[in-house]
Amino acid sequence: MKKEPLAGKYSTTISGVLFLHLALWLLAVGSLSAAKNKKSLPPPSLQETFSPSQLKEDLKVLREALEEGHPGLYLYTPKEDFDRHFERAEEALDRAMTLREFYLKVTPLVEKVYCGHTYFDLPQKLLNSLLKDAPQFPLPLVFLNQKAYLDHAALELPLGCEITAIDGIPMEAVMKKLLPQARSDGYNETMKYHILANDFGLRHFLSFGPAQNYRVDYLPYGSEETLQKQISAIPAKKLEGRLTQRHSESPKRKKYKIGAVEKGISLFSMNTFDFGLNKKGRRKYKDFLRQNFSELEKDEDARCIILDLRKNDGGFVGNDAQLFAYLAQAPFRDFRSARMTTLEIPVKDHLSRHQFPKMLEKIFAKEFKSLETGKFTMLDEKNRRWTPKKNAFDGQVFVLISGWTHSGGTVLGSYLLNNDNVTFIGEETGGGHAVFTAGNMVLYDLPNTLCQLEVPLILYENFKGSRSFPKGSGIRPDHKVTQSQEDLIANEDTVMNFALSLARKSIPPKVVPRK
Template sequence: MHRLYLFIFSVFAPVVGQAQDLSQKQATEDLLYLKKELEAYHPGMFRYTGKDSIDWYFQTALDQIQETDQIGFFASVSFLVNKLRCGHTQVLLPEKDQRTFLENQLFIPLEIRAVNGKWFVFNASLTGDQLKSGDELVSVNGLKMDEIVRRIFEHQSADGYITTGRLRLNEQFFPYFYQLFVARGTTSFQVEVSSNTGLKTIVLPGVSYTKIRSMRRPFQQPPQLVLRHEASYSYMKINTFSSRALGDAGLNYERFLAESFRELKQKEAQTLVIDLRGNGGGDDNYGAALVAYLARNPFRYFERIEVTESYSGYGNIVREKGRRLMTSHKGLDEWKPEAQRFRGKVYMLIDGWSFSTCADVAAVLHHNEWATLVGEESGGGYDGNTSGSTRTLILPHSGLRVNLPMWMYTTANSGHPYHGRGVIPHHRVSYTLQQLMREEDAVMEKVKSLIK
């Protein structure tokens, strides 16, 4: 499965060019092509939104479409794709248009964080002394923050009805998304903030995206496979299941699991904390292999994998009860617990970045009650997701790229009550503003208290 929010990493591609305008005819043809390809190849197109509703959204867009520029059309297409409620179905601007947008816009010079439905300034280093970290951001240019975030969410792909992944994404890239989906062309920002001294309104001049990037910490973290032992628990960190990323970093995942669980057994460890925060997914079988080291009895990882009538790619496909089902994926087999499986207490840490394969791992462990989950709702769905083999559509006139996944996975957890939701931890942890400002790890502190 693919990692979360692929389009982020095309933002900084070193290309140049000018955005193009689209005629009404060209925009219409692109939308019709997109709908035809989605219906032909996306098996999860109607998983959360009925066909009648999808048809209505597309027809409304077709009825209202006018001559538009590239960014405006991108907003329309991302709004439609959002209605599929599939986190792996994403729209990407052509790199030249992305670069032009970043070079030609001025952005709000703030980094923000969400706390209990409110948004707070986290980094105000580009505002001089006008704002301070910890000030609550109430509105921007007359729009309340809840309305701004609602508008942005309408264009961001996510599994089902999950919001945690989108919250985390906007904490990282709010200036970009605000400019793209709310106030393109804005050069100054009237912000209303609440602080210890009351409400105040100030005007912030926009800054270049180069300065925005200098304000933020790097988004991507290098692949990590870590095992260490503390006095009362052992700690394991796996921040990706991507075989390519791990291989490129010189890390051997299978060897890491085998050696780590052998070491845990030799040390007679009683408590294991597995940190999957920030893990955006990767290889299906890497996820199932981890579960096998934690399972108490034989288990199924996937219940089924469905494809459409038009699909003709990898895998042995059979027809059963009106569905076209894959039968050749190892994840569909019955898995047995590993001989070196861990027999003690397992805590697993998840967050809104825990997506795709990572969410599958969390869902299977949660369903079978083989781990106690701590943190926040995963960014990936409890039901499974649509990912795997993926087509890249290039819309003929706009050049927009659409990642179209072609395998609909259903996780082996039949009868669960979490349709459209992520994996909801047994112990939810909400950060306070003070914890964020001090950069405390409240989730790990919660686990330590549970262990005690």
């Protein structure tokens, strides 16, 4: 389970971006000293008040940055609807508001982009302070089928009990207020619930305000009687410690590993693609793939791979395609298309520190060409062609997916939709199955509130197969499997157990060597 708050991973243009060019990163490192000269304003407090004109100026900058730069702004919300939402938001800014009020007004508006790479939040320094000292709801939670359960074995309430209400507010109503603060591609909410399992304390604090105590209604496992208990708030830093001690928390995971589970079945955990900025890291990954798939080819008993992508929320370009080359059944490309709205970074005056618009624009000019529509598409030669490896695995592949499977993790899943030997197990991915916006991203600081807005600049169409899902969906599993309350308490991996059962059934009782 991720430990970083919602604000953590995407708070800069360098960390966690799927298609960030290595050249950009290298140039950026050399330019940091110049960027440090930009004046850094102290962050406001949550209760600092802003005038209507200041709030409207911030909304105007936010709107211009999205409308002029975001290539997928109208994928799921038509322009006329967005225009109406912005007009209503501006009308609502007719009085002085605190920073907290402004944030809660604007967050549902940005949510309408339905993009897991579009980021809106409080100023980073303020977030850092809140994540240290703010009094927060003290219970680590996990969400199973959109219900909240206690994910800790040593607190006031019993492990695995269902939390049904907080301060008399049913959890359904609580989550309705919190969900707009979490992101996902399209309409599905699986990723949102995973994010809020990590970020619940902060987002509840922002939505409902500070409290010294909470009145919690809960239902112990196996009981039909709802109980109630008053529990005290704890500082955010203490809550962070509890999150690392969650009952479901697994030992520190390697970025990738493979090993035999039992005869004929291998487990390949691909937990991230967020590595390979340097030559050594890229070479290590290539060597890992080459060596392990060579060993699989030599293993006459190898029949199944369980590919675990449940924690994979993306990383750097090419890592997904390199792996798929060892699983592919036909030639493929990085993506079907990549498009931009503009090659010029909009609203430059309000870019955050350490942004490099001129550098980005030079890269875009070399990699994209204009269309008659006024949009821009990536040059064909920049979209790499791949062929399956000679030792590509041809057995059954059982792919484990979850709401955390996003960005590059879902890109790999979309590649696998081209194969006829793949079965998806788990829950719908947080990343879009067909298109998504990511690529080089730019971070803005709104001029008055200093709230952050990060905008992805490239719209990618996945190189997916003929299988399709409803618009706004992630990859939907062939077998929807969610951990049960009983398995949560027993710390049983329900999804893995289901995959192992299917894998065993796919292998003949007596393994016959492959030809």
